[in-house]
Amino acid sequence: MSDLLLVVFDLVLLVGLLGVAWRCLASTDLFRAVVLFITFGLLLALAWVRLEAPDIALAEAAIGAGITGALLLVTLERLRSIAVERRRGRPDEPPDPAGADALLHALHDPPPPRRTFVPALTFALVVGGLMVTALWHQPDAVGLEPVVDEHMGVSGVDHPITAVLLNFRAYDTFLELAIVLIALLGAWSLGRYDRLPARPAPGPILPGTLRLLVPVAIVTGVYILWAGSHAPGGAFQAGAILGAAGILLVLARPRDLPMAPSTPLRLGLAAGVGLFLAIGIIGLFIGPGLLGYPPEWAYPLIIVIEVAATLSIALTLVALFIAGRPAGDDH
Amino acid sequence: MSETPAAMLPLAISGLVALSLALAILATIWPRQAHRIGGYGAVLMAAAVVALSALFLAAGPEPENAATRVALGGWEAPLGVMLHLDGLSMTLLVLTSVVGMATSLYSLGYVHDPIERRQFWPLWLWLWAGLNMLLLSGDAFNLYISLEVVSLSAVALVAFTGTAAAVSGAMRYLLINILGSLSFLMGVVLLFGEHGVLDLVLLEARTEIGPTERMAAVLMTAGLMLKAALFPLHVWLAPAHGSAPAPVSAVLSGLVVTGSFYLILRLWMGPFAPLATPAFGILVGLLGVAALIWGSAQALRSGRLKSIVAYSTVAQFGYLLIAFPLMLVDSEAWKVVVFFAVVHALAKASVFLAAGTLQHAAGHDRIAEMGGILRARGRTVFALGLAGVSLMGLPFTGGFIAKYLLLEAGLATILAGSLIGVLWVIAIAGGGLLAAGYVLRMVAPAFHRGPRDAGEAVSPWMDWVPLGLAVVAAAAGFAGTLTLHTLTLTPGAP
Numbered sequence: 001m002s003d004l005l006l007v008v009f010d011l012v013l014l015v016g017l018l019g020v021a022w023r024c025l026a027s028t029d030l031f032r033a034v035v036l037f038i039t040f041g042l043l044l045a046l047a048w049v050r051l052e053a054p055d056i057a058l059a060e061a062a063i064g065a066g067i068t069g070a071l072l073l074v075t076l077e078r079l080r081s082i083a084v085e086r087r088r089g090r091p092d093e094p095p096d097p098a099g100a101d102a103l104l105h106a107l108h109d110p111p112p113p114r115r116t117f118v119p120a121l122t123f124a125l126v127v128g129g130l131m132v133t134a135l136w137h138q139p140d141a142v143g144l145e146p147v148v149d150e151h152m153g154v155s156g157v158d159h160p161i162t163a164v165l166l167n168f169r170a171y172d173t174f175l176e177l178a179i180v181l182i183a184l185l186g187a188w189s190l191g192r193y194d195r196l197p198a199r200p201a202p203g204p205i206l207p208g209t210l211r212l213l214v215p216v217a218i219v220t221g222v223y224i225l226w227a228g229s230h231a232p233g234g235a236f237q238a239g240a241i242l243g244a245a246g247i248l249l250v251l252a253r254p255r256d257l258p259m260a261p262s263t264p265l266r267l268g269l270a271a272g273v274g275l276f277l278a279i280g281i282i283g284l285f286i287g288p289g290l291l292g293y294p295p296e297w298a299y300p301l302i303i304v305i306e307v308a309a310t311l312s313i314a315l316t317l318v319a320l321f322i323a324g325r326p327a328g329d330d331h
Numbered sequence: 332m333s334e335t336p337a338a339m340l341p342l343a344i345s346g347l348v349a350l351s352l353a354l355a356i357l358a359t360i361w362p363r364q365a366h367r368i369g370g371y372g373a374v375l376m377a378a379a380v381v382a383l384s385a386l387f388l389a390a391g392p393e394p395e396n397a398a399t400r401v402a403l404g405g406w407e408a409p410l411g412v413m414l415h416l417d418g419l420s421m422t423l424l425v426l427t428s429v430v431g432m433a434t435s436l437y438s439l440g441y442v443h444d445p446i447e448r449r450q451f452w453p454l455w456l457w458l459w460a461g462l463n464m465l466l467l468s469g470d471a472f473n474l475y476i477s478l479e480v481v482s483l484s485a486v487a488l489v490a491f492t493g494t495a496a497a498v499s500g501a502m503r504y505l506l507i508n509i510l511g512s513l514s515f516l517m518g519v520v521l522l523f524g525e526h527g528v529l530d531l532v533l534l535e536a537r538t539e540i541g542p543t544e545r546m547a548a549v550l551m552t553a554g555l556m557l558k559a560a561l562f563p564l565h566v567w568l569a570p571a572h573g574s575a576p577a578p579v580s581a582v583l584s585g586l587v588v589t590g591s592f593y594l595i596l597r598l599w600m601g602p603f604a605p606l607a608t609p610a611f612g613i614l615v616g617l618l619g620v621a622a623l624i625w626g627s628a629q630a631l632r633s634g635r636l637k638s639i640v641a642y643s644t645v646a647q648f649g650y651l652l653i654a655f656p657l658m659l660v661d662s663e664a665w666k667v668v669v670f671f672a673v674v675h676a677l678a679k680a681s682v683f684l685a686a687g688t689l690q691h692a693a694g695h696d697r698i699a700e701m702g703g704i705l706r707a708r709g710r711t712v713f714a715l716g717l718a719g720v721s722l723m724g725l726p727f728t729g730g731f732i733a734k735y736l737l738l739e740a741g742l743a744t745i746l747a748g749s750l751i752g753v754l755w756v757i758a759i760a761g762g763g764l765l766a767a768g769y770v771l772r773m774v775a776p777a778f779h780r781g782p783r784d785a786g787e788a789v790s791p792w793m794d795w796v797p798l799g800l801a802v803v804a805a806a807a808g809f810a811g812t813l814t815l816h817t818l819t820l821t822p823g824a825p
């Protein structure tokens with residue numbers, strides 16, 4: 001009976017995923033599209049749970065739905081405020097077809113007729129069909145699970161995913177941290193932070209809620225980080241939760257955003273990659289190789305790296321949400 | 332030292348990766364010192380690559396086991412990620428360090444605004460580190476992440492001046508790159524699902540021709556062609572490369588597209604080798620001919636200096652596509668292709684740097700109005716011309732040797748009884764003529780009579796570096812034998 005229920009649940013989930021994805025793509029209202037995108041992320045997290053991949057589910061919910069959604073929403077808000085400002089500047093001129101006014105129109109007006117609909121659909125069907133054919137022929141590969149299981153004893157941790165991410169394939173994880181950092185460097189290179197003029201001061205409810213919510217988020221983040229060594233969790237998920245707490249704090253104090261001085265801030269942002277590489281280079285000389293740990297030191301070193309990575313990810317995500325480099329960075 | 336070069340090689344490889352990452356991280360933490368970190372770091376990095384290549388050649392292993400593989404963290408494949416150095420990656424590492432050092436020195440003069448400088452150097456050092464990691468990686472998933480490091484920092488560098496043209500060029504470049512990366516990743520996922528390993532050497536041993544391999548080959552190659560701007564997936568290149576700052580254009584056209592091409596070559600010489608059929612080769616070759624004609628035509632029509640150079644990249648990459656059918660007939664031809672790519676990268680980077688100097692002096696890059704600048708700045712025009720001559724393939728330059736070898740491979744194809752070889756030979760020879768057309772368009776105003784006008788002052792770095800790199804590009808012909816010898820040290824190479 002419960003099997004049947006699960007099948008029904010899976011089917012509903014699948015239909016829901018496809019439906020929400022379609023509605024999101026077809027939406028003519030950007031705000032609605034963003035909300036649908038966040039919904040899609042949450043449904044996708046459920047799908048990962050059903051595929052028995054709780055680590056990915058956590059990451060998808062926290063980063064895919066939560067942080068990305070927040071970034072998209074703040075981008076929309078910025079677009080609106082830019083467009084309003086432009087329009088106020090010169091009310092008589094006709095709108096620039098490629099300018100911010102056109103973007104504002106795109107927020108609500110129906111898009112131009114879909115001339116690309118048939119080619120796009122054909123392309124999607126052909127590629128989708130080929131993918132299905134290829135997947136159909138795939139064996140039930142065991143992947144690397146047996147090899148990983150064999151080496152769990154020397155990995156320093158008890159959770160296979162953490163063992164792969166921070167020990168066996170630490171190089172990949174290091175580069176993923178680097179990519180998050182490069183994204184921020186790219187965003188900072190485009191300009192300085194400027195305050196959103198249109199945002200009203202928050203009422204009493206937001207700060208009140210935050211007083212309750214932020215401590216809970218911090219405890220949850222730290223727990224998820226600590227749990228990573230033996231259960232689903234880890235630096236990326238924990239960093240996203242702490243980052244979300246930071247974003248809430250930013251939202252509650254839009255007028256007087258405390259800006260950290262440049263060097264400590266950059267040290268914090270680069271702490272994850274910096275410590276990771278430093279420990280990795282020590283491993284080159286006294287350990288088994290670049291980005292390797294002596295087995296008896298594996299557990300404490302992994303914890304050190306994870307704590308630094310969590311801090312850096314959280315800081316980077318908040319900085320991406322604020323967008324633009326802090327003024328202190330230019331002095 | 333009692334240790335043999337072969338025993339020191341793994342440490343040197345890890346050391347190079349660590350050095351390039353450490354420079355990028357230091358520049359990120361101390362942006363105010365970033366130009367110093369970058370300037371000295373570039374010299375250090377070039378020295379490290381020279382030392383590595385000396386070790387590599389001194390190790391002098393048999394061609395069969397020439398790839399030096401380093402297990403990161405001590406975990407051998409399939410569990411861990413392997414670094415992989417062979418003749419092919421060594422050659423391109425040397426290319427990267429030469430162009431990288433030239434670009435760094437040039438940027439000391441070009442990026443002079445203290446605030447822009449703080450944005451530029453960390454991103455450039457990340458890009459350089461990404462390229463090194465891409466060339467040294469032997470693992471399909473790690474290749475994907477290295478590609479992302481390269482793409483993301485390249486996109487940020489295109490945008491960093493913040494002008495409307497730069498930002499929209501960067502946006503287009505970003506979308507193209509994401510599409511290319513996702514396509515590549517999808518192929519990696521398919522291969523992993525089928526074989527359960529990610530290491531390229533293990534994959535090569537397990538590959539058999541089935542629907543998964545075909546699909547993965549199509550997806551990964553299409554993604555990389557998009558990133559390498561190979562015809563017909565090239566439309567994004569000219570706006571992105573043309574609107575970027577000069578050192579960035581030089582790196583994009585010289586190294587980043589070459590990196591994607593390297594990956595295509597590596598995959599088709601490794602795991603996908605059984606999939607290459609003559610019909611497929613001819614199709615790719617025809618695309619190459621189209622690229623050559625179309626790119627050259629656009630370059631001949633364009634009125635802006637930098638977009639002429641950008642379109643010539645599309646045209647020159649046509650040769651690399653034409654070389655595919657040649658490789659299927661003549662198993663030695665791939666070395667010629669790599670040599671061609673190396674010479675092209677050197678010449679193209681030098682042309683872009685020279686164009687950047689002229690643009691800086693003139694304040695714009697409209698050819699029709701640049702006569703005075705071109706007449707007054709002999710040194711830079713000479714660099715432009717010298718690198719251009721190498722692009723055309725006139726005798727005694729690196730470009731000549733590369734084209735000569737390509738023609739030889741084409742003739743071998745005809746002798747092997749393939750009629751379509753005639754088309755390849757005509758295209759290779761004719762492409763040189765087209766190149767002569769657009770190179771002359773760039774330098775011709777220098778020889779007209781008229782007033783001289785040196786324009787704005789430029790720093791000595793911007794004056795001399797393009798010339799130095801152009802001399803290297805022209806002299807690369809003398810390094811032909813060494814390059815071809817290095818390339819024979821690639822496993823699986825005939």
